[in-house]
Amino acid sequence: MESLIPRATAIAELLRERGETVAICETTAGGLVSAALLAVPGASVYYRGAAVTYTGVARSAFLEIELEDHPGVRSSSEPYARLIAATIRERLGATWGVGETGAAGPSGNPYGDAAGHTCIAVAGPVEQSETLETGEADREANMLRFAERTLEVFEQALRQAPSSG
Secondary structure, X not given: OHHHHHHHHHHHHHHHHHOOOEEEEEOOOOOHHHXXXXXXXXXXXXXXXXXXXXXXXXXXXXXXXXXXHOOOOOOOOHHHHXXXXXXXXXXXXXXXXXXXXXXOOOOXXXXXXXXXXXXXXXXXXXXXXXXXXOOOXXXXXXXXXXXXXXXXXXXXXXXXXXXXX
C-alpha cells in the first residue's frame, strides 16, 4: 500500500484545492483505493465514502443496482465500471465517482475474463473508462496494480477537468 500514498496525496491536494469530493466503488481492488485516500491526513474534507461491492449481494445492498435493469451490462466490464462510478457518486453526493471491477486471480471470472483483468471508470466533470490487463495470476499483485491504475486514471481526470470549487 505504501506505493499508493504519493498519488493519493496528489489527488487529495487537488480535491482540497478545488473544493471537490470523491466517492469510491471498488470490487477486486478490495478497498485499497479507499485505504490510500484515507491514509492522507484531512481526508474527511474530500472523501465522501465507499463501497466494496465484491459480490452481487453487496452491489444490491449498497448501490441498489440490479443487473437485469441494465441489459447488456455485466460485471468486470467498462459499462459496469461506469455504472458503479456514477451510482456511488450520486448516492453519496460527491463531485466525482470512481469505479473499479475485475478479476484479481489466481483464476479468471465467470464472464471469461482472465486473472489480471480490471475495468476502471471515473464519473464527474470528466468521464472516462479503460480496461487494464496485467497478464498476471498473482492476486495480491493484481489488487495493488488495480488500485495504482485506478488512482492514476482518477488523477488524470482531475487534471483534465475545469475546477468546480
